[in-house]
Amino acid sequence: MTKVPKYWKKAKGYLSKKDKIMSKLIKNYQSPSETILTSRRDIFFSLCKSIIGQQISVAAANSVFLKFKKKCKNRIKPMTVSRLTTRQLRSCGLSRQKILGIKNLSKQILNKSFKPKLISKMNDEEAIIYLSSLRQIGKWSAEMILLFTYNRSDIWPVQDIGLLRAISKNYKKKYLPPEQFVNLLKKRFSPYCSVATWYLWRSIDPEPIQY
Secondary structure, eight states: OOOOOTTHHHHHHHHHHHOHHHHHHHHHTOTTTOOOOOOOOOHHHHHHHHHHTTTSOHHHHHHHHHHHHHHTTTOOOHHHHHTSOHHHHHTTTOOHHHHHHHHHHHHHHHTTSSOGGGGGGSOHHHHHHHHHTSTTOOHHHHHHIIIIISOOSOOOOTTOHHHHHHHHHHTTOOSSOOHHHHHHHHHHHTTOHHHHHHHHHHTTOSSOOOO
C-alpha cells in the first residue's frame, strides 16, 4: 500500500464547506477510526480481484480470491497466471467467463496489446474506455480501478449500489435516489467525488472498502 493521496486533506476541507451532511460524515470518521483510501499500485492484481468479485458476495469473493492467490503461490503476476490451466483456475471456484477474462488479461499484458502505463496519461473518461475494452471489465470495474489503483480524485461511480444506498440513507431519499439528485451531488463534490464516495461508503460499511 502507498501513502494517502496528496489531495485528501484539501478535499476534506473543500467538501466540508460544500455540504453539511458530508461535513458530518468527515467528522464522524476522523483518525484513528478513519482508514484513508490507499493503493497497492498493482493494476494486474486489482483487475484480477475485480473480475473474481463480480456478481458474488464479498465473502464468496474473498474465499475464491484466497484460493486463486494460493494457486499463484502468492505471486499474482501475468506470467504466473498464464501458466495456470483452466482446470486449476476452475478449482478455485472461478466460472468459465471469469477464467477467460483473467487468462485474456494476462495474455494482453504479456504481449503488450494492453499497456497499463498509458492510463496515467489519460483523463478519466479515456481511461474508463480503455479499461472497459478488456474482457470482463465494464464501466464500474474500470471506475474502481481508477479510484483504488490510481487514486483518481474525481470518480463518481453512479452504477455502484453501495454509493446509491449511502446517498439514499444520508440524504433521506428513496432508493434508488433520483438521477437528477445524484448528478447534483456530483457537481457539488467535484473535483473530489472520489473522497465523497469513500465517506458515503464508510457511512454504511463498518469496514473501509479496499480493492
